[in-house]
Amino acid sequence: MTTATSPTTAHVIGRIAASLLGGYAFTWGIATLGITSLVALGVDYHEAHTVLMLLAFLVFLVAFLWAFAARSLARVWLVLGLGGVGMTGTAWLLQQQLV
Structure with missing residues (x-):
């Protein structure tokens, strides 16, 4: 039989930082790559921005919750x-090709 140990303060702070900072970075990457990809496919920038910002809320929510559940x-x-970081870099490279 195993006994559950309570998480340390450092572990909890690490989870909070990962959920907020990592979730923000991941959401930013999805949004930038999605907007850039849609614009490259011919969608109007403002329409692409609106769609990805609506999707970004759900992406951040899932990333935030997953950071605590993993x-x-x-x-x-x-x-x-x-x-x-990878998605943001890819979006930046794709944007350079469009300009």
């Missing part, structure tokens, strides 16, 4: 942080 804090940082 077993590995390192995996949360990898997926949310590196995923957000």
